Structure formats: structure tokens, C-alpha cells
Amino acid sequence: MKPYELTIGAAGELLKKKELSSKELVSAVFDRINDVDEHVGAYITLCRESALARAEEADKKIAAGDSSPLVGIPLAIKDNICTRGIRTTCGSKILMDFVPTYNAKIMEKLDATGMVTIGKTNLDEFAMGSSTENSAIKPTCNPWHLDYTPGGSSGGSAAAVAADMCLGAIGSDTGGSIRQPASHCGVVGMKPTYGCVSRYGLVAFASSLDQIGPLAKNVGDAAILMNAISGHDPLDSTSVPRETPDYTASCTDGIEGLTIGIPKEYHSSQGMDPDVAAAIKSAVKTMEDLGARVVEVSLPHSEYVVAVYYVIATSEASSNLARYDGVKYGFRDKAAEELMDMYQNTRSQGFGAEVQRRIILGTYALSAGYYDAYYGKASQVRTLIGEDFKTAFESCDVLLSPVAPTPAFKIGEKINDPLTMYLSDIFTLSANLAGIPGISLPCGLSSKGLPIGLQLLGNHFSEETLIKVAYNFEKHADFSKEKPKIGKRSTP
Amino acid sequence: MSISEKDVRYVANLARLTLDEASITVFADQIGKILDHVDTLRQVDTTGVTSTSHAIFLNNAFREDEIKPHSGQENALANAPEKEEGRFVVPKIIG
DSSP states (O other): OOGGGOOHHHHHHHHHTTSSOHHHHHHHHHHHHHHHHHHHOOEEEEOHHHHHHHHHHHHHHHHTTOOOTTTTOEEEEETTBOBTTBOOOTTOGGGTTOOOSSOOHHHHHHHHHTOEEEEEEOOSGGGOOSSSTTOSSOOOOBTTBTTBOOOSSSHHHHHHHHTTSSSEEEEEOSSSTTHHHHHHHTOEEEEOOTTSBOOTTBOOSSTTTOOEEEEESSHHHHHHHHHHHBSOOTTSTTSOOOOOOOGGGGOOSOOTTOEEEEEGGGTTOTTOOHHHHHHHHHHHHHHHHTTOEEEEEOOTTGGGHHHHHHHHHHHHHHHHGGGOSSSSSSOOOTTOOBHHHHHHHHHHHHSOHHHHHHHHHHHHHHSTTTTIIIIIHHHHHHHHHHHHHHHHTTTOSEEEEESSSSSOOBTTSSTTOHHHHHHTTTTTHHHHHHTOOEEEEEEEEOTTSOEEEEEEEESTTOHHHHHHHHHHHHHHSOOTTOOOOOOOOSOO | OOOOHHHHHHHHHHTTOOOOHHHHHHHHHHHHHHHHHHGGGGGSOOTTOOOOSOSSOOOOOOOOOOOOOOOOHHHHHTTOSSEETTEEOOOBSOO
């Protein structure tokens, strides 16, 4: 096995036994990136020099007895997370040359573990999208089949993990942006409970929905990353003050007696791919074999989730993105002679089509005369969606569903039809609206050889239960060892 | 409820975006379809339902009002598109 193919857990063992150095590991990862990233396009910025220096430091720490599970481990960071001194573009022309002068809270926490930042990964502009095609820099291709998208918006992070161009990665999830690309790329992705991980230094898209989380090669690695990034932060007033559990302690055998709910509304959803339906059916059987009790539950407001989400997310985005005015940082149209022209030209030239579309939709939903019908109504139905989950979790411990109705779709397939693209987020959006945690893990391959993902959702702060169920499923039906063979694009 | 091209132009201006005619036509069509889907929310009876703006129950997050060091003028101006003598430079505001 090549060093870059290792999991965080396995690499950590070798580092501590001095059978591998962090410098060797990090160099191997950069060689791998050199070989495959011209085809995949996962990274926007690589930090080779600083990474090798950090690896040398890590080797010294390990020699001195440091046993942190992340010391010397190469990780990738989504490019909407502020990294001091490292360009943070958000996949947008408007932030193309933005170099943060401060770190996101999670970067401070990760840096303290001794991990090594390999680079910044591609995303849909401002994390708005489900395919990574909305990046102003380049599209990312799915490592399993380069004609297909990796999903989005954390498509760069998911593709980097799947193609062994890092050992683990950090993403952000506003409506499925960790879980859906994890599913399409055959890796594990976790969206924690809202307030579990500090959002300080995450470039805001929709503040009441955004949450940072890990993408990893297996459940155990995701738990290691969760340990490193979780916890209260006074700099994020929405982060919840509570003690962070040891998530790795949940990677133990035994889910007998646990109740798994299957939302009946998900069966009747339109456009479900037969391969996905079959893989989920087989996953339910696996859960039963493991001793879990499977019950049917109801989430009666499921059909309104997409509508509620796209009103709330765009409303919050239109407000958050008002800050990009060309004054304090980012791109400015320097030809404009008057202030209003400067604002208009800067924003029109700096934002791509999807971001502009969402700003207009959000501004409309918040504008006088339409506020009650759109934002007001959506915020009320959001309450009902949250209550659906509350009721469902009275009769089950976790909910099981697909992550997406289909495996990855082709590059270009949905780009001109935003509503169809939005509807593909049907299974992931509700967790963000309700603030509950979710995990996505591989559960099979489609007839075309594309990964299929299983989603588990739990009540607020039930990450330990989700990790436990996911760990047991993975152990029993291990798809984490399936690897993509990176070929060539047939339609360049 | 569909959205007219006039509405798109009006809202784009509120959001400080200038769109060309072709984009206005495309956006009116695409946003109209999204709003038609959003209109399904009218079927939901929300009489007496409180709205959710925040999914997790949290009290106000208070902190002591203490003076702490800030990162400095140089850092604040580090990404300025145009700066001069410790200030952001902007185009003419009053004619």
C-alpha cells in the first residue's frame, strides 16, 4: 500500500512506530497530486513549501513523544475557510486574491493538533451548488468517472479524499454540501449539529444553516476529525457551550436494540434511481442483520423542504453577500468613477451566474410586499419540518435514507436548469433546516460503477449514535476499500 | 407566482447588480420556475405557527465588555483594493 492510500488511523500508527515519517507521507501525497490532479481538479491552491516545513516539525514532535492522532497527517481544507496567509477564494472572482489575515477557529484547533495543510480545495462559488461546476476557477471531476461531477459544494474536498490526494478533508454543509459530494465520491462525510463546530472564519453563505464538518476515508477517521474541530467558541455566538465527547469512543461494536426509522415519504419521491433504491434496501437489511429494529416513520412536510430551503438560504445569502462591495477587500472595478457604479460593476463582474441568481431570489423574497408570502411563510413551515423530526425521534434513534436520489450526474447535465439541480438536494436539506446532524457513508456502486451513499440522521447532538451506527455498518458492509481508477475524460 | 423582467431589473438594482438584457430574460424564466415551486407552500396551513430563524434553542450569548488587542490597522487594510495613509480609498461619493 502506498502511503497516500492510508487512512488517518493507519498512518498515525505508522508515524508513531517510526515506520513512516510525516515528511515521507506528505511528499507521497504531493506526488500523488502531481499525478492525478490535472485530471480531477480538486485543488485551487497547494501549499507544498509550508506543508513540508510543517511535516518536519511534526516529525520532531513525534520523536519527542507527541501522540496526537493528527500530528503529521496531511489534510485538505475547503476554500471557503479562512487560512491566515493562504489565499481563500471561495471559488469566486470577487475573492480571487483574498489572503486572510486571521485563521478560522477550526484552523487554530487543527493547527494545534500538528496536522499538515496540503492545500485549499475547489467548491461551487460561495458554496452555492450541488456539482462544483459553479466554481469561477474550474470544475472538479469525479475521480470514479471524470465525465461526472463530484457533487457539491465541497466537491474538491470529496474528490481529494476519494483520489487519495489527502488523508482527510474539511468541508462545509449548508444544505448537503458535505454529505452529497461524499456520497457521489464514495467517502464518509459528516454534518454536525448546528452549533457543534465554530463557524468563525467560515465565509458565510446562510448563517442559520452553515456548519463545518469532516470528509474522510472511513468512519473512524471522521470521528478523529470531529474530535479536533468540535467545541464551543466565544467568537461564534451561535456555537453551543457543551463538553465535547470523544467521538472515537463511539467506534465500537453493537447496535442491537437500536431503532432505525425509514421515512415513508422518501419511498415515494420522484426520480429515485433503481440502483440507489436497491442499495438502500440492502443497507436496511444489513442493519437488521446487525440487530437493529427497523420501523417506518413519517415526515409529513418532506415535500415542502426544497421550497423552504431555497427561500431561507437565498434570503440569508442576499444579506450576507451585501458585504462584497469592492471597498475593504476583494475585487473592485477600478474603472468606475462614481461610488454607485463601483458597487454595481464590482458585484456584477465579481459574482457568477448562480450567485447572482440566488442574490436576486433572496432579495425578492425579503422585499416589501413579498416578505410575508415568502420568507415569513418559509420560516413557519421550517418550524413544522423541525417538529416532524422531533416526533420521528420519539419512535426511533436514527433515520435512514439515501443521500441523493441518483448517483453522480454528468458535468453539464443540470447546469442550465437550477430547479432540477435544487430538487436533487431533497434528502439532505431538511437536516440543515432542523439543525440536526447527519452522516453520509458509502453503501454500494451503481451499474455504471459510481458510488451510492447512505444517510443517517439523528436528533440534536446525537453524533455519537450516528458514528456508532455508521461504524457498525461500515465494518459489516465495507465499501471504504473500493477505490476509483482515475481514467480520462471522454468529453474534455 | 412568476416574476416579470421588470421585477428582476428592479430587484437586481436593490441588490446592486447590473444585468444585461439576455441575463434578465434567463433569470426571469429560471427564477419564475423556482417561485412556482415555492408557491406549493401556500398549501400548508401555518395559522398560529411560530417562525424559526434559528434551529437550536440558545439564550442570548453575553460576554464581558472587555478591551482586547485588535489585529492592527495594517492587517485591516491588507486586502484593500486601494488605500492611502491608513485609509480605504473609494470613488467620489458626493458630486
